[in-house]
Amino acid sequence: MNKKRERFEAEYDAFKLGFLIQQAREEKGLTQEQLAELAGTNKSYISKLERNLKDIRFSTLQRIINEGLGGHLEISIRLK
Secondary structure, three states, rough: OOOOHHHHHHHHHHHHHHHHHHHHHHHHHOHHHHHHHHHOOHHHHHHHHHHHOOOOHHHHHHHHHHHOOOOOOOOOOOOO
16 A cells, blocks of 8 residues: 555544544533533643544543443454
8 A cells, every 4th residue: 555545544443432432422422521521621622632632541541431321332443
């Protein structure tokens, strides 16, 4: 796969994650500030994450999903 395609796919995956978090937050009726408080982070971090401007640590992602959204994180690996 060429470099341009790899970059596109990596950016798309990050965008998808931010979009999924935003969608789940809105379904729960939470503001970014409320989610941040529940997850032990700040509104700015949640905002940047939803807009795909922030790399996220796995432990922080788990805290946002589990404690902030009351959900369960599922991860899959797809080999090509």
